[in-house]
Amino acid sequence: MDFQPSARARETAAKVRAFIDEHIAPVESQHWQEIHEARHGGHWNEWKIPARVEALKAKARAEGLWNLFLPDPELGAGLSVLEYAFSAEQTGRSLMAPEIFNCNAPDTGNMEVLWKYGSAEQKAQWLTPLLAGEIRSVFFMTEPDVASSDATNMAATAVVEGDEIVLNGKKWWSSGVGDPRCKIGIFMALTPNPEAGRHGQHSMVLVPLDSPGVEIKRMLPVFGEYDEPHGHGEVHFTNVRLPLSNVIAGPGRGFEIAQGRLGPGRIHHCMRCIGAAEKSLELAIQRGIDRVAFKKQLVNLGGNRERIAEARVAIDQARLLTLQAAWKIDTHGVMSALTDVSAIKVVAPSMLQNVVDFAIQMHGGMGVSHDTPLTAFFNQARSLRLADGPDEVHKGMIARLELMKYGLK
Structure with missing residues (x-):
């Protein structure tokens, strides 16, 4: 097994991170504040897209940071599942970023379905405008x-x-x-x-x-x-x-298509979880360094150093497991990675939930407000433990596949 990112994967992930830091991070807080403030202005069918979204999408597309998830070199970036995983992690640090790079769910999964299984007519009518970010x-x-x-x-x-x-x-x-x-x-x-x-x-x-x-x-x-x-x-x-x-x-081919759709999509979800966890841990540590209570920095109070260590171990374990699943999909196909994909679907959201919970605790009252992305990350983590199959279904799949090795069904 080789999880070492290719030169292209490293370069793309670095460009994604630089774009987020330079163009998205400076406006993200204001972006979500405006959306939250507008919530009380009307019914859901009056929701509007802030103009900055389309402007940022155009900039990302001009820089070649577009449809990175699609392995087709003509329609997407031509990255393998493993190669894209490193960029997906970077987009997970931001709630805006996936849309800006046209790598947002559920569009990615739907585009993959049309790319793999759609007719020429279906691709022309729906895949083309989706790939262009027009719809x-x-x-x-x-x-x-x-x-x-x-x-x-x-x-x-x-x-x-x-x-x-x-x-x-x-x-x-x-x-x-x-x-x-x-x-x-x-x-x-x-x-x-x-x-x-x-x-x-x-x-x-x-x-x-x-x-x-x-x-x-x-x-x-x-x-x-x-x-x-x-x-x-x-x-x-x-x-x-x-x-x-x-x-x-x-x-009658719905389940067959679903198998092909969900494998790579779960890699994307889990790597974004890892990116969100990295961002949450950074926020927790910075808060712990900056704030003093009982004449000590927060990082030196109670068991916070141990919790930081546990978070680092959990994030790195989840990343390695996810990269292993991506590698298997690339080298042997989705069906060879059933255990791995179910495992990461259990591990990554739960890991994120625990890391965010620690970060919220470090921030005190600020942690449960909209002043940080932590509540949105927590929402994401807890929801993902249900979306695309609840934890229990994936654990059942892992157990069934493991017991089959012993002749049990």
């Missing part, structure tokens, strides 16, 4: 009325009727659907087929958000935050009729 997208997966930790529980349906596919059902935690630039969604649902196995009865369908029968009911707050202008919506689909050509790769 945004959403992935409709989780449902309010079933236990969505088991994806085969899906109640939403995508039924083939002649040359059309008809969608019905409810989805929620549809991240990004509140963005005024969000134009397209990927809807995963049950396509009943008695002849197909349990994992051959679901389809992914491209749904323009202005299609008749698509209704955004509400935005859902996460720990009281609406993540505007991104948003996490509850969306209802009532007899939404679309051409059969909107089905990605054909009916």
Whole structure:
């Protein structure tokens, strides 16, 4: 195994970090303050994108820091999963950065789906503007009325009727659907087929958000935050009729596509967690050096030095495990890295949650305000322990794969 970053990976990550430090960090605090202040000015469908976002995106694109996640050298940066991981870590230090480099979820995963499985028509209509950063997208997966930790529980349906596919059902935690630039969604649902196995009865369908029968009911707050202008919506689909050509790769291939989508996407999430943890630890240490209580610097009070050491060990362990998963995906494919991908999905968000919690404690009252990114990082960490499969599902996968080595299922 070789986790040593290539010269190109090192160079790209350094450029990403320099761009963040020079162009994003100086305006980020003001950016989020303006968004928080505007929250009380109207309904979610009145959310607006600050002009600085598009200006920064144009600057990043001009510097070649664009679509870094996509391994296609013609459409993206041509970086492998492992090579991109180092840049993903840097973007995790900033809440703005992923969007500025057009490397933001759920768009990255949706673009990968279209790149891998989309038809020429689907790519021309939706992948091209997504790669250009002109529109945004959403992935409709989780449902309010079933236990969505088991994806085969899906109640939403995508039924083939002649040359059309008809969608019905409810989805929620549809991240990004509140963005005024969000134009397209990927809807995963049950396509009943008695002849197909349990994992051959679901389809992914491209749904323009202005299609008749698509209704955004509400935005859902996460720990009281609406993540505007991104948003996490509850969306209802009532007899939404679309051409059969909107089905990605054909009916019944939803789970197959999901396997290809989620592996690299989880690497991205976990490396961003590591970047956020590094930023949180830096903030904690700086606070501990600057502040004095009981005639001692905070870093020298109680068990804070030990906690700093534990945070460093946990961050580096999570990074190495994530890089190992990325290396396996690159060298042997997603299916070879199932244990590793599940392991990092458990480890990285939990590690971030613990490191941020320590940083919040070091900051006292300031730590639970909007004056630092810590509350947003904590929100991110706790939410990721549910998103893309809860911890328990991934632990179950790890255990099952481990026991299979002993002949148990």
